[in-house]
Amino acid sequence: MWLSFLATQPGRIEIAALTRAAIAAPADVIASRPRFNPLPTGLTGRAGTLDWGWLYDRNGDGRVDYLLQLQNAHPVLPEPLPADFPTVEVLPDGRVRLTRELACAMIDHAQMVFRHYADDAFAGAVDAVVVEEFDAQWPMFVSGFVAYLAAREGREESAWAFRSAIAERRRDLARDPQRGIMLPTPLPGRPEPAAARLAQGSRLLRLINDALARCPASAGAVAAPEKGSGSISRLPFGK
DSSP states (O other): OOEEEEEEETTTTEEEEESSOOOSSSHHOOSSSSSSSSSSEEEEEEEEOOOOEEEEOSSSSSSEEEEEEEEEEEEEEOOOOOOOOOOOOTTTEEEEEEEHHHHHHHTTTEEEEEEEEEEEEEESSSOOEEEEEEEEEETEEEEEEEEEEBBBBBBOOOEEEEOTTOOEEEEOOEEEEETTTEESSSTOOEEEHHHHHHHHHHHHHHHHHHHTTOOOOGTBOOOOOOTTOSSEEEEEOOO
């Protein structure tokens, strides 16, 4: 595997990408908008990768402390939901019948969906995440997102669901006595412990920052977020 850093302008690293071969042309391996084959996908083709994300250095120490990692391109339910929005027919074996109307709706409402990983303590480990949440009635559509903040000094553990603005709390997530707070995954009925998602994000940050440390040209070049975006709850949601 290759880990490459991409800049949208000289001296400003904004993207990290994992690929099977060295990148000759970024457009051949990274899609910045949904593609269709025929349904939404984040892949450019056989050479494409989903393993890429936007990088941010919020405190200016030269290390990435915020990562927007691509999950894939998915249809996102419109809000409000139109009265004539296609319904989903579930077959006896649990599969969904894909009608032409439903396929067209999936294409019309496709977006690039990202997971957010934040090191809010600037300690080298992820302590806050945002993940997508698929709808129960339209299981192929993202209906919203879930934010999770781990407990640390000056902050209590919390998790909540929102639609488009992270400060909007539609419901709080309860803590399971045995497994802790569980976060949604693309697999229906298969949530995962928040700690597992934090660990995955921390591994990604370590991989990226270790590589940056071995690349002299990257010193001080990681992009900073827009002014006033100091934490996961204030950074713009989505990309």
